Amino acid sequence: MPELVFFSGTMDCGKSTLALQIEHNRSARGLTGIIFTRDDRAGEGKLSSRLGLVTDAVEVEDGQDLYAYLVDHLSQGGRADYVIADEAQFLAPEQIDQLARVVDDLDLDVYAFGITTDFRSKLFPGSQRLVELADRVEVLQVEALCWCGARATHNARTVGGEMVVEGAQVVVGDVNQADDIGYEVLCRRHHRRRMTAGTARAAALSPDVLPVPPAGARF
Numbered sequence: 001m002p003e004l005v006f007f008s009g010t011m012d013c014g015k016s017t018l019a020l021q022i023e024h025n026r027s028a029r030g031l032t033g034i035i036f037t038r039d040d041r042a043g044e045g046k047l048s049s050r051l052g053l054v055t056d057a058v059e060v061e062d063g064q065d066l067y068a069y070l071v072d073h074l075s076q077g078g079r080a081d082y083v084i085a086d087e088a089q090f091l092a093p094e095q096i097d098q099l100a101r102v103v104d105d106l107d108l109d110v111y112a113f114g115i116t117t118d119f120r121s122k123l124f125p126g127s128q129r130l131v132e133l134a135d136r137v138e139v140l141q142v143e144a145l146c147w148c149g150a151r152a153t154h155n156a157r158t159v160g161g162e163m164v165v166e167g168a169q170v171v172v173g174d175v176n177q178a179d180d181i182g183y184e185v186l187c188r189r190h191h192r193r194r195m196t197a198g199t200a201r202a203a204a205l206s207p208d209v210l211p212v213p214p215a216g217a218r219f
């Protein structure tokens with residue numbers, strides 16, 4: 001049975017790498033995929049991973065009907081054995097419904113990849129719809145880590161290393177960009193406390209901080 005699978009995780013946990021691996025393994029066996037993406041850091045019509053791999057993709061536009069795109073493609077003699085959708089958090093809920101219809105009515109597997117929540121820990125509308133509709137939600141095995149060593153479960157937006165909680169939901173960017181607007185993955189505890197690697201380092205160096213934490217203290 002074809003499936004709609006949502007591979008979700010924080011930023012920088014290997015989602016795009018897995019998307020490229022799925023594409024590679026299937027195309028190596030003669031299958032043809034349609035790859036959708038939106039607002040990849042590498043530019044329009046690209047699906048890229050931090051490991052340096054990149055492939056061409058269909059850049060999804062506002063209001064584009066993804067089911068109609070597949071039907072047009074197939075009816076013009078094009079081939080599609082499966083569908084990959086990266087940066088799926090940026091898709092509109094209606095576009096996720098269209099991907100579910102691709103599974104049900106065109107009998108194609110759809111593999112969607114995206115972050116679940118934004119920098120305020122709020123669901124992206126596209127990710128919410130994926131959680132609602134997916135046959136399976138898969139959490140990636142390679143865990144991204146918070147600066148404290150715990151599993152990172154949240155995405156923080158940073159300005160000069162300081163976490164911010166106000167702003168537009170969508171701002172394309174990357175991790176490890178300390179000066180400008182950037183992102184950092186954190187565990188829930190440190191996301192709640194707005195404690196990034198930068199602020200933790202500054203606090204550790206501050207003369208106001210005791211050299212030995214009190215018994216039972218958890219930073």
Ligand SMILES: Nc1ncnc2c1ncn2[C@@H]1O[C@H](COP(=O)(O)OP(=O)(O)O)[C@@H](O)[C@H]1O
Pocket residue numbers: 010011012013014015016017018048049050051142144
């Ligand atoms: N220099 C490196 N050496 C080995 N692995 C790396 C390197 N840089 C990045 N990675 C791996 O790539 C992952 C990020 O992959 P990517 O597919 O770009 O993430 P996502 O799409 O989830 O944001 C990191 O979690 C890390 O495992």
Ligand SMILES: Cc1cn([C@H]2C[C@H](O)[C@@H](COP(=O)(O)O)O2)c(=O)[nH]c1=O
Pocket residue numbers: 010011012015016039041114115117118119120155156157169170171172173174183
């Ligand atoms: C948390 C958060 C992220 N984004 C953007 C930043 C990146 O361009 C993508 C995530 O890409 P990745 O391949 O998973 O690293 O999403 C955003 O626009 N808003 C946010 O709150």
